Each structure stands twice: as C-alpha cells, then as structure tokens.
Amino acid sequence: MKLLRYIFRNVMRNKLRSLLTVMAIWMCLMLMTFLYGYLASMEAWGKEADKYNRVVVMNKQGFDGLVPEKMLSEVREIKGVVAAVPFSWFGGRYGDGSQFFAQFGTDPEQVFKVWAEYKIPADQLEAFKNDRQACVVDRELAERLGLKIGDRVRLQGTYYNFNLDLKLVGVYDPPETTLSLFYNVKYLDEGLRATAGGRGAGNCGTIFFKGASADIIPKLCSQIDQHYESSETPTNTQTEKAFSQMFVKMQGNIQNFILFIAVFVTISLTLVAANGMAMSMRERTTEIAVLKAIGFQSGRVLTLMLGESVVIASIGGVLGVGAGRGVYALVHWAAPMIVQTSRMPWPVMAWGLVISAAIGLASGIVPAVLAARLSVVDGLRRIV
Amino acid sequence: MVPVRYNLRNLRVRWVTTLMTSLFTGLLVCASVLVFGLVDGLMRTFTVSADEQKLIFLRKGSDNETSSDIMRETADKLTNLDGIAIDPATGRPMASAETVTIQTKPRRGDTLSVNLIIRGLSESGRSLRPAFRIVQGRELRSGTNEAITSPSIAARFQNCGLGETLDINGTPFQIVGLFEASGSTAESEVWVDSNQLALARRSRAESCSVVIAQAANRAARDAIVERIKSDDDEFKDLEVKDEKQYFESQIAVIATIRKIGYGLAVFLSIGAMFGAANTMYSAVASRSREIGTMRALGFSRRSILASFLFESVVLCLIGGVLGCMATLPLNGLSSGTQNPMMFSEVTFAFHFGPRVLLQGVMLATIMGLVGGLAPAVRAVRLTIIQALRER
Numbered sequence: 167m168k169l170l171r172y173i174f175r176n177v178m179r180n181k182l183r184s185l186l187t188v189m190a191i192w193m194c195l196m197l198m199t200f201l202y203g204y205l206a207s208m209e210a211w212g213k214e215a216d217k218y219n220r221v222v223v224m225n226k227q228g229f230d231g232l233v234p235e236k237m238l239s240e241v242r243e244i245k246g247v248v249a250a251v252p253f254s255w256f257g258g259r260y261g262d263g264s265q266f267f268a269q270f271g272t273d274p275e276q277v278f279k280v281w282a283e284y285k286i287p288a289d290q291l292e293a294f295k296n297d298r299q300a301c302v303v304d305r306e307l308a309e310r311l312g313l314k315i316g317d318r319v320r321l322q323g324t325y326y327n328f329n330l331d332l333k334l335v336g337v338y339d340p341p342e343t344t345l346s347l348f349y350n351v352k353y354l355d356e357g358l359r360a361t362a363g364g365r366g367a368g369n370c371g372t373i374f375f376k377g378a379s380a381d382i383i384p385k386l387c388s389q390i391d392q393h394y395e396s397s398e399t400p401t402n403t404q405t406e407k408a409f410s411q412m413f414v415k416m417q418g419n420i421q422n423f424i425l426f427i428a429v430f431v432t433i434s435l436t437l438v439a440a441n442g443m444a445m446s447m448r449e450r451t452t453e454i455a456v457l458k459a460i461g462f463q464s465g466r467v468l469t470l471m472l473g474e475s476v477v478i479a480s481i482g483g484v485l486g487v488g489a490g491r492g493v494y495a496l497v498h499w500a501a502p503m504i505v506q507t508s509r510m511p512w513p514v515m516a517w518g519l520v521i522s523a524a525i526g527l528a529s530g531i532v533p534a535v536l537a538a539r540l541s542v543v544d545g546l547r548r549i550v
Numbered sequence: 551m552v553p554v555r556y557n558l559r560n561l562r563v564r565w566v567t568t569l570m571t572s573l574f575t576g577l578l579v580c581a582s583v584l585v586f587g588l589v590d591g592l593m594r595t596f597t598v599s600a601d602e603q604k605l606i607f608l609r610k611g612s613d614n615e616t617s618s619d620i621m622r623e624t625a626d627k628l629t630n631l632d633g634i635a636i637d638p639a640t641g642r643p644m645a646s647a648e649t650v651t652i653q654t655k656p657r658r659g660d661t662l663s664v665n666l667i668i669r670g671l672s673e674s675g676r677s678l679r680p681a682f683r684i685v686q687g688r689e690l691r692s693g694t695n696e697a698i699t700s701p702s703i704a705a706r707f708q709n710c711g712l713g714e715t716l717d718i719n720g721t722p723f724q725i726v727g728l729f730e731a732s733g734s735t736a737e738s739e740v741w742v743d744s745n746q747l748a749l750a751r752r753s754r755a756e757s758c759s760v761v762i763a764q765a766a767n768r769a770a771r772d773a774i775v776e777r778i779k780s781d782d783d784e785f786k787d788l789e790v791k792d793e794k795q796y797f798e799s800q801i802a803v804i805a806t807i808r809k810i811g812y813g814l815a816v817f818l819s820i821g822a823m824f825g826a827a828n829t830m831y832s833a834v835a836s837r838s839r840e841i842g843t844m845r846a847l848g849f850s851r852r853s854i855l856a857s858f859l860f861e862s863v864v865l866c867l868i869g870g871v872l873g874c875m876a877t878l879p880l881n882g883l884s885s886g887t888q889n890p891m892m893f894s895e896v897t898f899a900f901h902f903g904p905r906v907l908l909q910g911v912m913l914a915t916i917m918g919l920v921g922g923l924a925p926a927v928r929a930v931r932l933t934i935i936q937a938l939r940e941r
Binding site: 182189191192194197201257325402411417423427430433435444445504 | 566567570571573574577578580581584585588609610611612613616617619651652653654657660662663664665718719720751752787806810814817818820821822824825827828829831832885886887888893894895
C-alpha cells in the first residue's frame with residue numbers, strides 16, 4: 167500500500183510530463199477505441215444472429231437474381247420452418263436523399279414471427295396487416311425522421327420503377343437499432359404490374375425463415391439448395407450469421423487496414439510513454455541509488471518504476487476509452503450508415519483498457535530494469 | 551540567430567530521446583499517410599475517368615448502373631443519336647449498350663462470397679474506357695462464352711485468373727485475357743459478350759442496363775442532354791448524366807470516408823504533439839544554464855525561441871520523412887473494398903503521390919511547431935539570472 171502511495175507521488179512529481187503522456191495516450195486510444203468499435207459493430211449482427219435460428223434463401227447468382235413467389239409457399243410447406251417471409255430490398259429515396267435507410271418489402275402476416283424478438287403493439291401489427299399501403303418502422307428511425315403514427319412516408323424508387331406512398335401505422339422495438347422500414351411487398355408487386363409492365367414483380371428478393379430449432383438448420387439449408395439445384399433459379403441458403411458475414415467481407419481489406427493502423431499506434435504510444443519514463447528515470451538516478459542504499463531491493467525498485475508507467479498509461483487508457491465511446495455515439499448520431507449501432511460492444515472497451523495497461527508495462531520495462539540494475543555507487547556518483 | 555549546428559548537435563547528443571521521438575512521430579505520420587494514400591487511391595478510381603463529354607443514359611430514378619434498365623429498341627436509338635463521336639478506327643459511333651449484373655463470387659482464400667460486377671458489352675465499349683488495353687492473354691471473341699477481367703480482379707477472386715473458368719448462372723465462361731484501363735472502375739469488373747450474358751442469365755435479351763456514349767464535342771454533349779430532357783416520347787423514361795456527374799454520387803460516400811480519415815490523422819497528430827512536447831520540455835529543462843548563457847552572450851529571446859522551435863520541427867521532420875518513405879514500397883499496392891453505391895467489390899491501388907506525401911511532411915512540421923511552442927516559450931521566459939542559477 168505504501169508503495170502505491172509512493173507511485174502516485176512519483177506520477178504527480180512532474181505533473182506536466184505525466185499530463186503530456188496521458189494526453190498522448192488519451193488521444194490515440196480514443197481513436198483506436200472508435201475504430202475497433204466500428205469493426206465490432208459490423209460483426210455484432212452476426213454475433214447475435216445465431217440465437218434466433220433464422221435462415222436466408224437467396225438466388226445463387228446473388229442479389230440480382232430472382233427468388234420467385236412460388237418458392238416462398240414451397241418453403242413454408244417444409245417441415246421445421248416456423249414462419250417464412252419475402253424480404254426484398256427497395257432502396258428508395260426518402261425526401262432529398264440525405265437520410266438513407268433500409269426499406270424491406272415483406273409479409274405483414276408473418277414478419278414478426280420470423281423476427282419474434284422485435285416488439286410491436288398488437289393493434290399496430292393489426293393495422294399493418296389490414297392496410298396494403300401501411301408500413302412500420304424501427305423506433306430509432308421514427309425518431310430520426312420525426313415520424314409519428316399516421317404520417318405519410320413517400321419513397322421514390324431507384325431500383326424499381328415505382329414509387330411507394332406509405333402510411334406509418336406502427337413502430338417496433340428491436341433489441342438493437344436496425345434503422346429499417348417494413349412495408350407490404352404485395353403493394354409493390356401490384357404497383358409494378360399496373361404501371362411498370364411487371365418488371366421486377368413477383369420477386370421475393372430473399373426469403374427469411376425461422377427454423378424450429380438450431381440443430382435442424384444445416385439440414386434445412388442443404389435440403390433447399392438440393393431441391394432447387396437444377397431449377398431455373400438455383401438457391402444459396404445460409405444462416406443469418408453467414409449472411410451477415412457476407413456484408414462484413416464486402417468491406418474487404420479495410421478491416422486489415424484498421425488493424426494495421428492500430429498496431430502502428432500502439433507501438434508509437436509505447437515509445438511516447440517509454441520516452442517519458444526514461445526521462446523521469448534519468449532525473450531520479452541519484453534518488454534511486456539512495457533508495458537502494460537504504461535497503462530497497464531491486465525487485466521493489468522495478469515494481470516502483472513499472473507501477474508508475476502502468477498508472478500513467480492506464481489513466482490515459484480510461485480517458486481514451488471513455489472518449490472513444492463518446493465519439494462512437496456521436497458518429498452513430500451523425501452518420502448512422504457508418505456506425506450502425508449506438509451501443510459499443512463491451513469487449514472493445516475492455517480491450518482498450520488492457521492495451522493501455524500493456525503499453526504502460528512495455529514502456530516501463532527498459533527504464534525499470536535499468537533502475538533495478540543501477541549500482542548504488544554509480545548512482546550516487548552521477549551528477550545530474 | 552542561434553546557429554543551426556547548435557540544435558543538430560543537441561539532437562545528436564541526446565540521441566536515444568531523439569530516436570524515440572522521431573520514431574513515434576514517424577509511426578503516427580506513417581499511419582496518417584497510409585490513410586491518405588488509401589483515400590486518394592480510392593478517389594482516383596472514380597475520378598481518373600471523369601469525362602464531361604462521356605454520357606451515361608440510365609432509367610429515370612435509378613442512381614446507378616445495376617438498378618437501371620433500358621429497352622434494347624431505345625438503346626439502339628440512343629447509340630445512333632446525332633452528336634455522338636465516330637470512332638476513326640471502325641467508322642462506327644462511340645456508343646455502347648451494356649448489361650451490368652452482380653454475381654456473388656468467393657474471393658481467393660475464402661469460402662464466403664461477395665458481390666462482383668459482370669458487364670456484358672460489345673466491342674464499341676472498349677474505346678469508351680480510358681486507355682483500355684489487354685495486358686495478358688487476348689481479347690474475347692464475341693459470340694463465345696469467353697470473358698476478360700483486370701489483373702487485380704484475377705488476383706482477388708477465385709476462378710477469375712487467366713485460363714480459369716467462371717460460372718455465371720450455370721454457364722461456364724473462360725477467362726482468356728486480362729485488361730487495364732488506367733485504374734478506373736472498369737478494372738473492378740469482369741467483361742463478357744452482352745448477348746452471351748443475357749443467354750446465361752436467361753434474362754430478357756430485349757433490355758440492357760445502360761448506354762454509354764462519347765459526345766463529339768461540348769456543343770454536341772449539351773444538345774444530347776437537352777434532347778433527352780425535353781423528350782416526352784421515346785426517351786421520356788430516361789435520364790442522362792455525364793461521367794463526372796455520375797461518379798459524383800458515388801464519390802459522396804468516399805468523401806465521408808475521407809473526412810473520417812482526416813479526422814483520424816488530426817487526432818493522431820494531436821497525440822504526437824503531446825509526445826513531442828514532452829521531449830522538448832525535458833530538452834529545455836536540462837539546458838536552462840545553456841539558455842541563460844546564450845542570453846548573457848546577447849542572443850535575443852526571439853532567436854532562442856526560434857532555435858527551440860526549429861529543433862522541435864527537425865525532430866518531428868526526421869520522423870515524418872521516414873514515415874512517408876516507409877509508405878513508398880506500398881505505392882500502387884492493389885486492394886479492394888465495397889463500392890457503397892454499387893454494393894459490390896471495387897478494387898483500387900494505394901496512391902502515395904506528391905500531394906499525399908506533402909500532407910505527411912506538413913503534418914510532421916505542424917506537430918513539431920505546435921508541440922515545441924510551449925516548451926520554447928518556457929525556455930525564453932526565464933530571466934538570465936534564474937536560468938544561470940538552475941542546476
């Protein structure tokens with residue numbers, strides 16, 4: 167305990183130097199926390215997905231391929247499928263196009279059975295089922311767009327040659343914000359048939375279904391793919407987790423790049439902190455020699471110096487992780503398409519703290535060993 | 551003025567600190583320059599070909615090639631519009647009706663698939679790309695299931711290498727050649743014959759995605775744009791953008807990435823400034839007597855301030871220059887990420903041009919100036935007596 171107090175006193179001795187080191191670590195760790203949080207947020211969907219037993223059927227060719235309506239009714243017939251819905255990306259433009267969010271055409275009857283964890287009041291769900299032009303949105307999206315129940319939502323089609331004129335009838339609460347809108351795919355289908363010569367009609371886009379249990383899902387996937395293998399529209403059926411990983415993969419080398427930057431920053435911070443510690447150690451050579459002369463053992467001196475560097479780096483770490491968390495929330499607020507979740511996964515923050523402590527250890531090691539090895543005579547003789 | 555040699559010798563005497571300080575500023579500058587180089591490379595992919603006389607005809611309301619579609623009949627009329635440049639080699643208009651589709655294909659060393667653009671086009675499409683040339687293998691023969699792609703896609707995707715066979719909806723296409731097109735977005739695509747693509751996809755051959763055309767001159771360009779805008783008959787469902795406008799919407803997303811990249815560099819630099827300040831404070835503290843002596847000899851406060859600032863800048867510049875140089879071997883390194891507008895793979899090359907490197911050097915200079923300012927001010931604020939009295 168006494169040692170700890172001594173360490174704190176040492177940290178406070180050259181306030182300016184400790185402050186500068188803390189600030190350097192603060193700034194850089196804030197950035198790393200944000201970047202890691204960003205990487206983790208992309209994978210968050212996949213991490214959560216497994217427990218809901220959802221499966222995605224898409225055309226083997228990709229998103230451009232057709233998933234015919236008749237496939238949906240066939241999938242619903244399969245034993246072990248609890249509920250299945252079409253899930254078709256609309257890609258519409260809302261207002262001036264500055265607010266970009268996902269809109270999916272689906273089946274109001276079953277969509278909240280497939281996403282059973284999304285909460286929606288029963289009367290709002292009923293309204294969604296009864297009105298073909300109805301839509302429901304995620305709570306955060308409703309707040310962002312300033313939408314209230316009963317408001318009109320007009321979406322200009324980009325992928326489809328048809329504009330949607332929707333009425334908001336409900337707001338749902340997902341466990342983590344999705345910034346998405348659900349509408350009745352039949353409304354789009356009818357519209358396309360009536361005005362656009364039927365181009366794009368009768369396409370489910372993808373089919374999302376919920377399996378009865380986790381262990382039958384691999385069998386269901388291969389069963390469906392085999393069934394459609396030689397049809398006009400071969401399928402690619404995968405778990406929601408695998409599906410989500412596809413989107414992460416699309417980011418390509420960006421991920422490695424961020425890791426690369428993070429390694430650079432960590433090494434660099436270690437050097438900053440080591441430099442500070444080396445300076446402190448040099449100033450205190452005589453003092454360390456005195457400590458040894460009055461009976462402090464090498465191990466203690468080592469702990470003293472290491473403790474100091476760990477304390478400094480950890481203070482920077484706590485501030486940096488906290489600030490990084492703040493920046494994360496800020497970017498989510500300003501650019502939800504980039505940082506899609508508002509909550510940062512806690513392992514990211516834990517790692518930030520561990521890394522800062524590690525920086526402290528690594529940076530203190532050389533000065534601390536030098537201090538521990540210092541011979542009393544040399545130290546006392548040296549004129550600083 | 552205090553001689554420059556004084557500062558340089560000081561840096562040499564305290565070489566461990568100098569080395570450490572330069573190393574960390576160098577690493578942080580290097581990290582920033584890497585980000586700049588990535589953003590610049592990505593930006594170049596979209597701007598290398600931004601010809602205002604090259605026109606892209608899309609279905610009204612669709613904002614990119616993959617979501618557009620045009621009837622073949624209309625497309626034929628478009629390719630024969632007045633004002634389109636004539637290719638001197640073939641004597642035909644420089645216009646091309648093209649089909650763009652996205653297929654999910656696995657990258658090399660990966661089982662999960664990502665989106666890859668397959669473009670069906672005819673010979674006339676070649677002359678519309680900047681400096682299109684086959685660099686390996688040969689051009690595809692039209693009417694056959696052959697394909698060509700860029701070296702970077704060949705290296706990144708399974709079954710896309712020269713001689714390999716890529717499956718498109720069950721139909722095998724053999725890769726017979728690799729092409730380059732000045733690093734433009736064309737290099738992120740696989741090209742096949744447009745009719746063969748329609749057959750493979752069993753899609754309606756009577757429609758295509760877009761028409762791309764080169765206007766003969768500025769006036770012809772404006773005339774065509776006006777023609778499409780005012781037409782309310784055969785072209786009423788169409789929209790025309792020049793290549794610059796077309797890429798602008800895609801660049802908007804990259805501009806966001808750039809902002810984040812610059813923000814990153816700013817914060818890293820602030821971090822580095824604190825580190826540099828630390829070094830300079832200790833340099834000043836250990837040289838109080840020297841400073842006092844210099845003042846006593848008649849050096850003005852201003853020249854001592856300048857001297858310490860100079861030392862700080864040199865310290866950071868050593869690192870900055872090293873950091874910039876460390877990125878040079880990566881210049882031109884091919885990489886890939888998602889094109890947010892087309893929702894598919896876009897390959898780009900890291901680009902560390904003079905502008906990016908200059909940014910890096912400037913960053914280091916600013917780090918040195920700002921980081922050294924407070925310590926330098928402290929150095930000159932001491933009175934001569936105080937300074938000389940210190941240990």
